[in-house]
Amino acid sequence: MIIRRVNELRALVRGWKKTGVVGLVPTMGALHQGHLSLVQAAQQGADRVIVSIFVNPRQFNSAADLAKYPRTEAADAALLAPLGVDAVFVPDPDEVYPPGFASEVTVGGVALPLEGALRPGHFAGVATVVTKLFGMTMADRAWFGEKDWQQLQVIRRMVADLNIPVEVLGVPTLRDPDGLAMSSRNARLSAQARARAAALPLWMGRMAAGTPAHEAEAGLLAAGFDRVEYLAFHDAETLDAPRPGHPRRLLAAAWLEGVRLIDNIPA
Incomplete structure (x- = not known):
């Protein structure tokens, strides 16, 4: 209706x-x-x-x-x-x-x-x-x-x-088999760019496991992303700097083929 x-x-x-x-x-x-x-x-x-x-x-x-x-x-x-x-x-x-x-x-x-x-x-x-x-x-x-x-x-x-x-x-975020978060914006990516987009969840996972932020950002750029706007840990509730003993979240925003992709994972 x-x-x-x-x-x-x-x-x-x-x-x-x-x-x-x-x-x-x-x-x-x-x-x-x-x-x-x-x-x-x-x-x-x-x-x-x-x-x-x-x-x-x-x-x-x-x-x-x-x-x-x-x-x-x-x-x-x-x-x-x-x-x-x-x-x-x-x-x-x-x-x-x-x-x-x-x-x-x-x-x-x-x-x-x-x-x-x-x-x-x-x-x-x-x-x-x-x-x-x-x-x-x-x-x-x-x-x-x-x-x-x-x-x-x-x-x-x-x-x-x-x-x-x-x-x-x-x-919780629903993801495609390659890990990319489902988004209406994904449909605006070419087939080649859509394949490269899987680098975003890949490098976020590596960063959550201990890879330094600058290496993760360099990995995204090497994978074909145009630029990274942010890729950082924040307090999960307040989005301030992480606090000891409080849940944190890794949040990211990056551009690929003129499309802005955002994502986050618990970290």
Whole structure:
């Protein structure tokens, strides 16, 4: 069931909430098996599941990147159909950001390093649209992929700080057989570049096992990556410098054939 209007979705959700838990899987479409793993996790943890598809213009730093982002509604609906989700929410931009829209949600702390430093305004766009989706869907729980680790921590921080009554759950990254994290952006790589992309999880694993960062970065460049934006250990929760006795995460962002790939692993 594809729904495009907030009032129509809420009419359904009000009834659903009387008898069970409503779950949300927010996406920007161009779905792949990684997204479907989120849906399957949601179906295990909620009585009704909404999948939202909305390419959020406010989280893109480049108009060209926004224009290139794939929009595949028919294919997405076909992938979701066998799973039997209860609603696919596909709002138009004016439904999310009506004329005169003038509000923004910003998060400090965990949103400031890494992606926050490299993509000013990105997490404000993410936090704003996720807050909107939580309000529009009235969901009780929401599932996000761990591939976007910093995004997950930003949303958790926002929900805690603003007392938003939504439980945020992370789902482990789904990977192709060669280790590359599944991503909608992978489809923009040529066959040759896609083969070279496997060097990213390879060198991250080596770095987690003790290879120095400069050697791992050199290995990526030798494998054909254009440049490495970051490849470093951080505190898993705060994304500050690692703290003794606290979980840490190795996070990476690198460019290959004009496509920006991000990944992270526990370390």
